[in-house]
Amino acid sequence: MSLRETLSGYWAKLQGELFPFLEDEVGPLTPMHRQLVLVLDMAPPESFLPHLHGLVGRPMAERAALARAFMAKGVFNLPTTTSLIERIHMDKTLRRLCGWERRSQVPSEATFSRAFAEFAAGDLASRMHETLIKDTFGDQVMGHVARDATAIHGREKPCKIKDMATSMPEPAVKRKRGRPKKGEEVPAKPPRRLERQAAGMSLPDMLADLPRTCDVGVKRNASGYQETWIGYKLHIDTADGDIPVSCVLTSASVHDSQVAIPLAVMTAGRITHCYDLMDSAYDAPEIHQHSRSLGHVPIIDVNTRRNTALKAERNQEQKRQTLVGHVTPESIRYNQRGAAERVNANLKDNHGGNTVRVRGPQRSCAT
Numbered sequence: 001m002s003l004r005e006t007l008s009g010y011w012a013k014l015q016g017e018l019f020p021f022l023e024d025e026v027g028p029l030t031p032m033h034r035q036l037v038l039v040l041d042m043a044p045p046e047s048f049l050p051h052l053h054g055l056v057g058r059p060m061a062e063r064a065a066l067a068r069a070f071m072a073k074g075v076f077n078l079p080t081t082t083s084l085i086e087r088i089h090m091d092k093t094l095r096r097l098c099g100w101e102r103r104s105q106v107p108s109e110a111t112f113s114r115a116f117a118e119f120a121a122g123d124l125a126s127r128m129h130e131t132l133i134k135d136t137f138g139d140q141v142m143g144h145v146a147r148d149a150t151a152i153h154g155r156e157k158p159c160k161i162k163d164m165a166t167s168m169p170e171p172a173v174k175r176k177r178g179r180p181k182k183g184e185e186v187p188a189k190p191p192r193r194l195e196r197q198a199a200g201m202s203l204p205d206m207l208a209d210l211p212r213t214c215d216v217g218v219k220r221n222a223s224g225y226q227e228t229w230i231g232y233k234l235h236i237d238t239a240d241g242d243i244p245v246s247c248v249l250t251s252a253s254v255h256d257s258q259v260a261i262p263l264a265v266m267t268a269g270r271i272t273h274c275y276d277l278m279d280s281a282y283d284a285p286e287i288h289q290h291s292r293s294l295g296h297v298p299i300i301d302v303n304t305r306r307n308t309a310l311k312a313e314r315n316q317e318q319k320r321q322t323l324v325g326h327v328t329p330e331s332i333r334y335n336q337r338g339a340a341e342r343v344n345a346n347l348k349d350n351h352g353g354n355t356v357r358v359r360g361p362q363r364s365c366a367t
Contacts (some may be wrong), residue, residue, distance in 0.1 A: 033093055043071075141273070148236060197290075237266070238339045
């Protein structure tokens, strides 16, 4: 059964069985309420939270209800916790879906903030996402995985380069310019991050090696203009059907290619797919080789790297192919990379990606 048929059958079951029952219990459901019910049914947070009943001392606010409320914040695209609490107070159906019968039971904003800090420290969102992908698509073979990154604007002061904590090797001692003296040994250059990753680093080591502090990012947009932003960069692997499979949050200044190998390892541990689709920013021998070592076919746009002759040759070849109407299979598959752009836009426009109001990479990733 295809992925589309699986999701269609799941949606039909919810419409026919679950929604009528919920409307009798909690009241009429709007399309946003139905979307929240679908999310909560596919990824229930209760199984990922510790059981706190019966502990000594003052009872803590129900963490499962708070987790459902923060999931509702993303579904309803609410920018702040204050707006979330106001919506819960006014929307009786939403309040009951989260787990509170009366408005007096809704905790204060400080309790929401403490609970969110606990969820971020425990990687609740990441664990729920990983489990959902493995349980839903672990036994299926996907065709393509599109790899791309998008800017996440942060509301904090960017860190200086010297303050960015990474596990990069110490730079070699500087020597004087010019030819080395007779018998002088020239120290070898330290390996690049891509070379260290391709040499066999474990996934935790690769993720720890990536900078995650807030800094300044620079990129060239589709119109050719240079843009800068302060914050982070979210790297996403998107499978067929616009399904985000793996995500890594890094500093804004981290180049896309530095996260290709860690993302590939994460995705390979969750799903089985055939093709890796990447733009010219990922055109590096280490990425090509690593993709093939995982049994995938890399389809990566060529980066001419200021080679004007190569660029002119590729443009002429493209014109000749267009003239005769020849379309290569690689170009047809590469067009599937638009799924990454759609996922990035949906995340930022409809689920809070443009309104990150917290500080620190851990909380920003949990948002």
